[in-house]
Amino acid sequence: MAETTTSGARERIETDAQATALVHKMRAGERRATALVITELERLSTAAPILLRAMQPYLGHALVVGFTGPPGAGKSTLVNAVIAELRGTGKSVGVIAVDPSSPVSGGAILGDRIRMTAALDDDGVFVRSLASRGYLGGLSPAAVRVIDALDAAGRDVILLETVGTGQSEIDVAEVADVRVVISAPGLGDDIQAMKSGLLEIADIMVVNKGDRPGAEQTLQQLVGALSIRAMRRHSVPVLKTTATTGEGVQQLVAAVSTMGRELETAGPLARRRRRARYLIARAASDLVAERVRAGGPTALDTLADQVLAGAIGPEEAARRLLDK
Numbered sequence: 001m002a003e004t005t006t007s008g009a010r011e012r013i014e015t016d017a018q019a020t021a022l023v024h025k026m027r028a029g030e031r032r033a034t035a036l037v038i039t040e041l042e043r044l045s046t047a048a049p050i051l052l053r054a055m056q057p058y059l060g061h062a063l064v065v066g067f068t069g070p071p072g073a074g075k076s077t078l079v080n081a082v083i084a085e086l087r088g089t090g091k092s093v094g095v096i097a098v099d100p101s102s103p104v105s106g107g108a109i110l111g112d113r114i115r116m117t118a119a120l121d122d123d124g125v126f127v128r129s130l131a132s133r134g135y136l137g138g139l140s141p142a143a144v145r146v147i148d149a150l151d152a153a154g155r156d157v158i159l160l161e162t163v164g165t166g167q168s169e170i171d172v173a174e175v176a177d178v179r180v181v182i183s184a185p186g187l188g189d190d191i192q193a194m195k196s197g198l199l200e201i202a203d204i205m206v207v208n209k210g211d212r213p214g215a216e217q218t219l220q221q222l223v224g225a226l227s228i229r230a231m232r233r234h235s236v237p238v239l240k241t242t243a244t245t246g247e248g249v250q251q252l253v254a255a256v257s258t259m260g261r262e263l264e265t266a267g268p269l270a271r272r273r274r275r276a277r278y279l280i281a282r283a284a285s286d287l288v289a290e291r292v293r294a295g296g297p298t299a300l301d302t303l304a305d306q307v308l309a310g311a312i313g314p315e316e317a318a319r320r321l322l323d324k
Contacts, residue, residue: 013040013047019054026153027058029123034153038128041145048145055152060268062094062151063260066160066176068198073182074208078243078252079161085246085253086157087124094150094158095127096143126150139171141282144275147175173201174278177271178259180252182206183222185214199225202236204255210240210248291322 013019025033037055040047067075079095086093128150130143139162150158162172173179181202186209199205205226207219222238237255241248263271292300303317312320 013050016050016053019047019050023051023054023058023152026149031123031126034126034149035128037153038146038149041149042130042142044142044145052145052148055148058152058154059148060151060272062147062155062158063256063263064147064151064158064160064175064177064271065256066162066172066179067182068162068172068179068201069182069206070187070198072187073184074243075161075182078182078206078208078241078249079159081241081243081246081249082159082253083125085249087122089253091156092124092154093126094153094155095125096146096150096158096160097127097129098131098139098143098160098162126153126155139175141279144175144279147275171278174281175275177263178256179203180206180256182208183218184209185212185218187218202226203234203259204252205236205238206252207238207240208243210242211245215240288322 013022022033022037026037037051040051067079069075076097079097083093083095128146130146131140139160143160147158147160160172160176179201181198181204183205184207199222205222207215207222209215219238219240226236226238239248239252239255241252243249299321303312303321306312307314307317
């Protein structure tokens with residue numbers, strides 16, 4: 001049984017009817033209801049399965065746009081500018097800012113909210129900070145559940161900003177409908193990391209801080225890197241923005257909208273299935289890690305010695321470990 005609080009009263013979510021009532025409040029624009037639903041889904045309380053059932057008729061509407069890139073590229077500032085542009089076109093916006101986890105509480109440090117001034121005092125924008133909880137890809141599985149909550153709440157566009165850990169941050173490719181990879185002049189070796197990693201997931205490339213020296217050179221580097229990639233499903237636009245002034249942001253939003261319209265032909269189910277596959281893969285990875293820890297050092301050392309001796313390969317060792 002899960003208990004939530006609305007308007008100072010304790011509210012229990014035990015039945016489908018109670019969950020449906022809370023979802024209706026969320027869809028009516030009650031921010032507290034949205035926050036409560038997200039909290040229950042994020043922590044996978046006993047109410048989560050009931051809420052997910054109640055949300056099903058309202059899922060598949062929102063376009064999910066992921067923003068990723070190396071630290072220092074200005075992701076949060078650019079997301080703030082995109083929020084303002086989207087609101088200017090009448091779109092409602094949900095934002096999931098994946099912050100680093102606090103080493104003490106495990107919760108989000110909330111650094112990104114400080115820079116998202118466009119969301120202040122605007123009921124058309126809902127921002128949720130989410131802890132990465134140590135996931136190297138920059139996302140925790142809770143992000144997918146929060147996407148569903150904001151989608152069911154009726155948000156037109158959901159912006160997903162990840163923590164910015166370089167080329168390892170590719171989970172966004174499995175979760176977002178449109179992937180925006182951000183760079184900036186003066187990042188040095190991070191361009192090399194992007195060439196080998198983040199470029200592979202990009203639907204749109206952005207050179208932010210376009211008013212700085214070297215911005216045009218960075219743009220040309222990215223154009224060159226994209227030109228030598230094989231088997232691209234579509235051409236990747238490379239845009240230049242200056243988030244602090246808004247320059248180029250309108251063009252970025254237009255490019256995102258164009259790709260969103262193209263995705264509509266596949267239907268919402270295909271996009272949601274991809275996110276479900278991500279959840280399954282994450283759960284399987286966690287189960288394997290738990291199985292390895294439960295196996296103890298003796299079992300692992302025996303297999304490790306066999307691998308070192310060339311008696312078996314690592315894949316066969318893994319199979320034997322999981323079969324136990």
